[in-house]
Amino acid sequence: MSSAIELHPLPNLSAEPSFNSTAPKDATSAAPVLVQQPRLSQHVFRERVQLFALYWCLFLAGWNDGSAGPLIPRIQKVYHVGFAVVSLIFVFACVGFIGGAMINVPLTDRLGFGKMIAFGSICQIIAYAMQAPAPPFPVFVLSFVINGVGIAIQDAQANGYVASLKHSPEIKMGLLHGAYGAGALVSPIVATQFSQLRHWSFHYLASLGVAISNALVLAFVFRFKSQDGEAHTVEACTIAHDVSKECLATVGEAAGETSTSEHSTFRQILSTKTVHLLAFFILVYVGVEVTIGGWIVTYIIDVRGGGPSSGYVSAGFFGGKKSLLRSRAIGERRVLYLYSILAIALELVVWLVPSLIGDAVAVAIVGMLLGPIYPITMNYAGRVLPRWLLTGSIGWIAGFGQAGSAVFPFITGAIASKTGIKALQPLLISMMSFMIVLWALVPGTPRRVD
Numbered sequence: 516m517s518s519a520i521e522l523h524p525l526p527n528l529s530a531e532p533s534f535n536s537t538a539p540k541d542a543t544s545a546a547p548v549l550v551q552q553p554r555l556s557q558h559v560f561r562e563r564v565q566l567f568a569l570y571w572c573l574f575l576a577g578w579n580d581g582s583a584g585p586l587i588p589r590i591q592k593v594y595h596v597g598f599a600v601v602s603l604i605f606v607f608a609c610v611g612f613i614g615g616a617m618i619n620v621p622l623t624d625r626l627g628f629g630k631m632i633a634f635g636s637i638c639q640i641i642a643y644a645m646q647a648p649a650p651p652f653p654v655f656v657l658s659f660v661i662n663g664v665g666i667a668i669q670d671a672q673a674n675g676y677v678a679s680l681k682h683s684p685e686i687k688m689g690l691l692h693g694a695y696g697a698g699a700l701v702s703p704i705v706a707t708q709f710s711q712l713r714h715w716s717f718h719y720l721a722s723l724g725v726a727i728s729n730a731l732v733l734a735f736v737f738r739f740k741s742q743d744g745e746a747h748t749v750e751a752c753t754i755a756h757d758v759s760k761e762c763l764a765t766v767g768e769a770a771g772e773t774s775t776s777e778h779s780t781f782r783q784i785l786s787t788k789t790v791h792l793l794a795f796f797i798l799v800y801v802g803v804e805v806t807i808g809g810w811i812v813t814y815i816i817d818v819r820g821g822g823p824s825s826g827y828v829s830a831g832f833f834g835g836k837k838s839l840l841r842s843r844a845i846g847e848r849r850v851l852y853l854y855s856i857l858a859i860a861l862e863l864v865v866w867l868v869p870s871l872i873g874d875a876v877a878v879a880i881v882g883m884l885l886g887p888i889y890p891i892t893m894n895y896a897g898r899v900l901p902r903w904l905l906t907g908s909i910g911w912i913a914g915f916g917q918a919g920s921a922v923f924p925f926i927t928g929a930i931a932s933k934t935g936i937k938a939l940q941p942l943l944i945s946m947m948s949f950m951i952v953l954w955a956l957v958p959g960t961p962r963r964v965d
Contacts, residue, residue: 562680566687568736569673570694572632575639575729576666577698578722580805580920581833584812585706585826589715594652598936602928605809607656609921611663616914618664619671620781620907627741628906629733632672636730638665643723649716667917671910678897678909688890688897696886699808699833707826780907789958790908793896796953797889797916802923803946804885806939807832809924810931811878814939819871831879847891851954854884859947866940899958 583604591601615635623631642662646655677687702722709718784790812829815821821828845853861877861884868874893909900908923946930938 574698577695581699581702584829598932605925615667635668675906798919802919805920
């Protein structure tokens with residue numbers, strides 16, 4: 516008696532999800548390391564602790580950016596320099612921002628998230644320690660290179676980490692940049708007081724204290740661990756490396772897709788068109804906000820006849836940025852056009868209406884309108900870009916974008932040295948208009964499917 520055995524083909528267990536993105540097509544694979552498990556209460560608690568650490572990190576970034584405006588008039592007086600020379604602090608900061616953005620992706624692949632964000636925090640400690648004794652001007656501006664490297668790395672790591680979360684990343688991204696706005700709100704108030712004192716540079720001692728606390732918190736919370744095993748190969752993760760101890764795993768987040776491309780992560784990012792469009796958009800956006808925060812005090816004093824307390828106008832602008840206006844009702848793409856157009860209209864008011872109080876109110880409302888743009892852009896990137904490139908891409912976007920906080924304020928200072936600070940408003944309107952053009956070039960439909 517004989518029997519026949521019918522054979523059926525095995526299912527294809529290596530099938531991968533399909534991604535229609537602008538990233539290289541040979542770069543996808545499913546990570547075999549972790550499977551998404553239900554989150555426990557301890558996961559939620561650990562995530563909140565991690566988010567607090569990142570919020571404090573962005574608070575310091577906002578503190579740093581909000582300090583410049585009230586201190587620039589005093590720096591000019593102490594060092595006897597004009598608009599063009601004092602703007603060198605923005606040039607040197609730009610060098611630091613671009614340098615930080617360039618080294619962030621390749622070093623993160625080698626060292627991992629925890630070590631990189633700790634390195635960035637140490638850079639800021641060194642920079643503020645150099646600035647506090649009011650050293651000679653060349654040393655003073657050199658410290659902004661070190662500070663720029665530190666901020667670019669921390670900003671990139673924090674944004675990339677939050678964007679990688681799978682549970683309500685939009686809300687958490689909004690809170691992250693709300694923390695930035697809080698720091699930028701508080702620091703002009705403090706800096707305005709120090710700018711009127713003999714030891715004006717002691718403001719940087721306060722900054723040093725915040726930076727030290729930031730470094731300690733980051734080291735304690737993340738313990739120099741990588742994000743989801745990005746500093747290790749897949750083989751090492753599956754054989755020897757305990758991925759359950761990585762940062763995302765401790766909050767119940769499974770590792771995302773990984774790349775099987777023979778090209779480096781950095782090369783894949785540089786070959787993705789959407790990344791560059793978003794990076795240039797953020798470059799201009801950050802340039803607009805820091806130009807307003809950095810030069811509006813000088814504008815109010817010189818053009819509108821404001822007194823020493825004009826530094827509070829900068830605080831009003833950054834205070835407005837804490838507002839998280841709703842955008843879901845009309846959609847993220849349309850709401851960015853709306854906010855930008857309204858901000859341009861208000862800058863026209865500041866330019867053409869000679870009212871000190873009216874200008875201060877208009878600047879605060881501009882802050883409200885600009886505030887949500889950054890988190891909206893990062894959330895949008897999180898849906899458009901492939902997950903295996905997400906952290907590195909957002910890191911590049913954030914780090915490269917920080918260069919805008921140096922490039923455009925410097926350009927403004929250079930032009931102001933020739934034509935006067937009254938050129939500030941037409942420059943801002945031009946930058947905002949260019950920002951709208953860049954946003955129109957960004958692909959309109961999210962392409963990533965998780």
